[in-house]
Amino acid sequence: MAITTPVLAAIDQTLTRRRPPSTVLYEWVSTVDHKKIGLMYIAYGLIFLLIGGLEATLMRIQLAVPNNHFVSPQVFNRLFTMHGTTMVFWVGMMVLFGFGNYLVPLMIGARDMAFPRLNAFSFWISAFGGVLLYFSYLAGDGLYGMGSAPDVGWFAYAPLTAKVFSPGHSTDYWTLSILLSGIGSTGTALNIVTTTICMRCKGMKMMRLPLFVWLMLVASFLVFVAVSPLTAAQIMLIIDRYLGAHFFDTQAGGSAVLWMHFFWIFGHPEVYILVLPAFGFVSEIIPVFSRKAIFGYPAMVAATVAIGFISLSVWAHHMFTVGMGPEGNTFFVFSTMVISVPTGIKIFNWLGTLWGGKIIFKVPMMFCIAFLFQFLVAGLTGIMLSAAPFNWQLSGSYFVIAHFHYVLVGSIITALFGAFYYWYPKVTGRLMSETLGKWHFWLFIIGFHLTFDLMHVPGLLGMPRRIYTYEASRGWGWLNLLVGIGALFQAAGTLVFVYNLVRSYYRGEIAGPDPWDAWTLEWATPSPPPAYNFAVEPTVYSRRPLWDLKHPEDQDTEYE
């Protein structure tokens, strides 16, 4: 039986004296505390979210009516390249790794990450990559022709990236910044894996880890095997561009398709790297707001690991149209359809958790419910895309754009918003405003559905992606107009969210250590947690240590 001791609140009082800004700045820049680094990741990612969102809005204005001249084709091509690159590498990776950094040590009862200095290094190298990417706007053409961001698309198919087709340095900025981001991601992933394996508190067996930690763990393993191929491919591209080698030089016998394979060996697992942490958020929030333990924990873990493995064998479903022949296509149809089984298990288990619970509609839970529906649709359009002959019509069209935005926005960003509302009180000690949260929720969800539900349709009507304008006679105009209006709703919702973040920091209701009556270890420390996380290193006996404390009559330990 566990003996409990009160946290020594006295020593948990962190410094509240006002200090000069330079001291504060120095403290943040030089910090190796996983919580501060996590927050820097998140803040950095949020800034880039606003930049990427602005780029998206500009594109939607350009496409709102046929034959529009709002931006030139060159500017448009840069916009979609920067939008995609920014959102994947400096929003998705940054924010999710930020949450991982902040939460993993707290959830496993550790005092910091395994390699705190590597952690800081990883953040700063990724952050520098983002700056480098945007520096291209100033220096992409060299000093002669200022102002040229990369315009090769976020998957930068060869040979468009060759010196012949992309002169100047904009593509070099793209490739170098992604290389840096890759190094940073690998470092953080290494840290998360090592922390999870080597820093668990007493009794925190692998099968007692909170699901979020499991999902971060699998996502981090995927970083090793998925981001590294991208790093290798970027090295090859750099060698091609700077030393005149021929990896992707089709004139010298090189292969354009090889780049596609290398890119998507990264690109598809990358989707799972981004979505697994989102699954983690949902797997933490749904049980708490249903007041029930997660349904089928072992199956959830098994499904996560299965997704991790299968996701390594599905990459070429992005390449059904490159002429792989019927054998190759058949294999990738199979592996792609199979991955829907473990993914389905996850959805059913969340449903099982809701079933028979007592669902409390706080803002975090609202986002998670929206996530469930939207992720269901994203998965189903994914099944449509996996049927190769249907895919020959859909790939490269706006249907695909709608599908993966359903995953990235409808699932990942939506779950992420839920996570913000859920863990904000832990981080700041204050709750976010529920009223503003509901405004944010409804504006964003309405905007999301207006934009991305309708975006499927132009794809079905033959509209390819990455075109800066189109003819009126194609019949895509009214759809694109509505899609653009939806983008404005989403932008408004996001601004409400940002306002809520800032306002609640000063005016939010004081949260206390455990405002949601939750069960994992991070809620056992004060909010915000002190630098050392836990005054006394905890010991756990079940998956829900705080549940056991609160319900001595009905312990989790009895069900393991």
Added chain:
Amino acid sequence: MQHSLRLASQGFADSPTSIFDPAATPAHWAFGLSKLVLSITLGIFLTVGGLMLYAVIRFRQRPSDPQREPAQIYGSDQIELSWTVIPILVVVMLFLTTTRVIWQTEAAPKPPVAVDVVVIGHQFWWEYRYPKLGVVTANELHVPVSDPAMPTPTYLAMSSADTDHSFWVPRLAGKMDVIPNRRNTMWIDPQVPGLYLGQCAQYCGTQHAKMLLRVYAQSPEDFAAWIKQQQKPADPDLSGNPAAAEGQTVFMRNACINCHTIAGTVGTGRYGPDLTHLASRDTIASGSVQNTPENLRKWIADPNSMKPGVLMPPMHLNDHDLDVITAYLTTLH
């Protein structure tokens, strides 16, 4: 609401590039498969989505609820097994159907009467060569209609001269990428005469958006007549048209011939579209501009103003030269 509904139905019916309006066998097969996939996924959506909706409403917290926590259920082997096995069965069924359509399309035997066309993608236009018929043209692909009883499909052997492109005419077939240093093939067999539209579906550079596709499906007689006309070199007799004759001289003296071919003349460049029968085409600038003398003149004066990023440079000709070149080009039937 009603207005937008009307707009919606109009939009679907009006689009000339809807994948749900197939006019050739590969597109029909894809459409057939899509109907199956759509109905299965719709069924899953209604079932799972319905259960979610039910759970969210039925199990919401009510003020009358007792204070204590609900019963904790940690899992159930039977239920979990069933929602693993049922999806596996659905997946197997879908996979088998999909596989059949893949092989049907990609491994279809090529009949000896098939028309062969070599498609070469360029930044930002299409080159079409009919090797057996000795015809070279650009941007407007002519194919015979195919009678399902006696199919005369057209086989496209595709490659690219520069970056990656993709050939997509939604009503005829799904897309196939056009990749340098690689040869891909696909086939189409439009069954109704008419014009089928599409466009490049793989980002290929600045003017990817205006790399449009036009496929003219013609009755066998019309197609034969078109081939016959295209096989002829450009008409050398410009004696009745002094402006055109002067235009020809200007054309041959300028850099035009470095990039453009006009059969029967010294112009043999292959970097730009073949102009031998330019006047027989409906459009210029890869399908993005109507082929009228005014547009042609404007195009030659400054292609970049009509298609920013196009690789054809402005020729800096004076007004007189522009007039006579346009006069010459409009004679190239």
Added chain:
Amino acid sequence: MMQTSSTIPISAQVEPPWVLPSRGVVGMACLIMAESAIFIIFVVAYIYYIGRSLSGPMPAQVLELPIFSTICLLSSSFTVHYAVSALRKDNVRGCTLGLAGTVLLGAIFLTMTGREWYHLIHDFGLTIRTNLFGTTFYSLVGLHATHVVIGLTMLTIALTLSVTGHVKETHAERLDVLSIYWHFVDGVWVVVFLVVYVLGR
């Protein structure tokens, strides 16, 4: 209020001893996993482009089996292993000796690679620009050589510390982590050797 609601379960009686793997070893295993993925991509590119060069020289004409340097590099795995086990037994002298041997063997390997490259560039005019063989050969062998340089740098630091008497038995685990990296570099060479000099020739 905080005192009462914020509580941490701790335990007086301890379960079976709670032993977790060493951070260094796990971290190095992760790094090796990531590095292996990079090498796999380069090896795949090498294999894919075998025989696809549009012009000479071809591997069969110019490559010779680097038997001696391979023996040097592979035996350096034994010396570094000896260094670690010596340090575990608190035999600092043996450790220094093992490290010195490793550094020497690694340096010989690098020199041999340098000579091979000089020969290829100077006598056959094969550079990274010449053809697909040159492109893939220099990048794959060069990537491996870069790893040798990194490993050698760290080994040299360890050797210097050991010579100056800063290395003690307590550092055995750290040296072990470094030796794992060195074994990995050796293992990669076996793959590179097989692909480049056996399969590719």
